[in-house]
Amino acid sequence: MEDCNVHSAASILASVKEQEARFERLTRALEQERRHVALQLERAQQPGMVSGGVGGGQPLPMAWQQLVLQEQSPGSQASLATMPEAPDVLEETVTVEEDPGTPTSHVSVVTSEDGTTRRTETKVTKTVKTVTTRTVRQVPLGPDGLPLLDGGPPLGPFADGALDRHFLLRGGGPVATLSRAYLTSGGSFPEGPEPRDGPSYGSLSRGLGMRPPRAGPLGPGPGDGCFTLPGHREAFPVGPESGPPGGRSLPERFQAEPYGLEDDTRSLAADDEGGPELEPDYGTATRRRPECGRGLHTRAYEDAADDGSELLGERPAFSAVTAPLAQPERGSLGSLDRLVRRSPSVDSARKEPRWRDPELPEVLAMLRHPVDPVKANAAAYLQHLCFENEGIKRRVRQLRGLPLLVALLDHPRAEVRRRACGALRNLSYGRDTDNKAAIRDCGGVPALVRLLRAARDNEVRELVTGTLWNLSSYEPLKMAIIDHGLQTLTHEVIVPHSGWEREPNEDSKPRDAEWTTVFKNTSGCLRNVSSDGAEARRRLRECEGLVDALLHALQSAVGRKDTDNKSVENCVCIMRNLSYHVHKEVPGADRYQEAEPGPLGSAVGSQRRRRDDASCFGGKKAKEEWFHQGKKDGEMDRNFDTLDLPKRTEAAKGFELLYQPEVVRLYLSLLTESRNFNTLEAAAGALQNLSAGNWMWATYIRATVRKERGLPVLVELLQSETDKVVRAVAIALRNLSLDRRNKDLIGSYAMAELVRNLRNAQSPPRPGAHLEEDTVVAVLNTIHEIVSDSLDNARSLLQARGVPALVALVASSQSVREAKAASHVLQTVWSYKELRGTLQKDGWTKARFQLAATTTKGPKGAPSPGGFDDSTLPLVDKSLEGEKTGSRDVIPMDALGPDGYSTVDRRERRPRGTCSAGEASEKEPLKLDPSRKAPPPGPSRPTVRLVDAVGDAKPQPVDSWV
């Protein structure tokens, strides 16, 4: 790019000048036309054009004018008549070029090419084609300019307006230009220093190098007003969608989005799946896809062409309105832009009056214009202005533009509603929550929902749901969306698109879900609102058909092995959130409670005992036997079966489906199949939530995971390179180990992986593989859980060489929580007298185990360097310790009860960087840790030494590197 910049500087300059000249002509032509039309309304087309003198003597001006029409008209009708935007178009188009993957921007290239006047002249003969060209543009072929030119039928009702007639009348001149531009985009290449880069680069460089950010009255500052590259850059990396729908090879694709789950990006930006399907979105679509940026713009403008013709039809009124804008440019944003953009000399050379862009207040005023197309154009233009421009968005709010737009959502004309909604979608997107609040304050949510109910047009439905998705990221709006929109979203979108049928036709096979954009947007919206706390969960659970439909959609996804897309992710996240605290929150949950709430340790104990009585579950004795006697296992299985699921008189439905053991298979399938890390995390989180709690269903879930061969699936995911997946799986395993048999199995087969994660926490196997504190603590807590009350599992920990890893972690971790959790595991290990011999044989002294505990427990900040000496550390008996509060900090089960294991989709609760404190109770309670404020223990201590010491002390090679 840089090179191109340099090389093509001359050509850029030339093209700038040419554009300037072209613009001048265009301006003149437009002005004349405007006057003409205003004066001779009746005869506007024919005599006007002919006698107007614009095109009369000179074919060129005419050509230019038409060309402009093409470019501009798509953007907004207003711009056609009043705001020559060609320069903007060119620039934005240019931006597109930068994305290597998109060949779409050819159109724009052509446009820039058009700057060359001479060529235009040469091809005067193709008059007829001009008409065709125009028509073609309306074909929603997409950003690729060339195809667009070839005619399809005009899309809109406006297509055959005065414009066409203009074209025809004007004859060959304009036509020729157009076709040349579009068809011969390649022709321009030779002119550039680097043929390969061609016009696109030329324009690109202009965009990058020569066009400063807008600094006009609308632009708050540099960068803010820039619609081009920077904006795209910032916005799109955020969205996970921008990448190809990838697999594990593209982990970043699924990383948490800075904006939380909100995914506003999506509404603006590309769809992962649906490149082509985006085309119908005019204004927005353009901006949506980073790759197609320019192409999009082009499209937007083309689109406007339809409107443009309509506009022309409305001329009388329009001209009156727009007259002020026809003034010579002065201080408007557009002119500023132009000034900055072009070399001063060229600019100053022109003294004729110019069209200018309307200023923001004028655009907003047009929203109230009596003529509908003006409203629509103004809204479309607003959408364009607001794209990726926080400054403009703010000003629209300050100028009270949002209520105007919201009011237009109920406008009788579809076009107006559509444009207004498009503007609202852009306005509702972004970190700035004030616009979201303002939309709510003027009744935007119910208005959008009304529009969704009324709209049959798919594009409008996409716009509405996209806007609602944007709004749903803002906490204070979530309940409003539930109040006004839950029913509609469920019944208008989720249920029909999910394929679920209330009364399935027994003859036909079940319908599959349709992953439409509308469904994706809607599920994203519900995903966001589902994290709004207990009341939100209750409302969603009890919304008739919602859970059924989500479940059906997910089953359909699994059935079709199509589990990586965003819609699936959204659905799983909703399910996960709705599964949170089911054992407390669903109606009638009391009936299923299994144990008294209380200190979890005892609760688990009693639960376990009861199960032992009933079915030989668990119990240390049973467990030891299990390892050695197959016969016993058979017996246990039988008993398990008898304990199995209660008889149902009728099929489960609604929220009951959330915790039926049947869902286990679904989540396990997702965990096996999906390569979307967010989906993996959510599916593991759902199992985690369902296996928490002391109610009957959690018991069944835990057993069912085992029966369905889920443990190996989960253990394998401990190897995931994605931190949050490891975390969710670790916590799920911990909950699952409340089942004694699960505990034994997990102890045997997951220990190596758990310990490996500990080692990775200290020395990441590769850069960027760092495990977050939460994850390390989760792994440690899981280890603690499975070694507690299980000598064999503690032994497994030793075998997996967990002790050195734990000791090193205690000694070297920068995190108090990690060190503390690790030290608790060590204490538990030491509490097994049977293991002490082995430990001592390996060179360990009890000091290491006890030191860890005291270090983290004591308020003393910096343990003495020699802290590993026995003398400095009082031994704390494990049992004694266990009775104190100390151990509870690390083992939330004790303090919090089983609920401590549940989590909701936490990312959702942090919309765009804000972490609302009110949500704290909903967050993963595992982190409760009173001593968290203690300074990290001896961060300066040399880790290496400790590890070495461990190795040296080992008397006998249990394990040798080769």
Place this chain on the structure above:
Amino acid sequence: PTPLPGQDVAPQRVEIHKLRQGENLILGFSIGGGIDQDPSQNPFSEDKTDKGIYVTRVSEGGPAEIAGLQIGDKIMQVNGWDMTMVTHDQARKRLTKRSEEVVRLLVTRQSLQKAVQQSMLS
């Protein structure tokens, strides 16, 4: 008592090209077990009396991992030498012969899933 049959697992051949690290040739994995070790502490064996040599760790990106060796693999042979009845140190020496740049292992591997499955079903 050996409730968990492991015999049905087909042995696999793994060929590891040693990596030179300074003076040493390394394989990039570690072994546990041997007839002189306590077999009950082997976390990877199904039969806790099995005194065989097991792969206990595999360094990431190392020759063994590249060759496909996995944690928990039981080493049956090294370059044709039996490894099921050797001491830990014999096994180590057999693997680390300086004269051999390539070792061919015969290993049995029980997939985790299978192991768990068996333990649940048996």
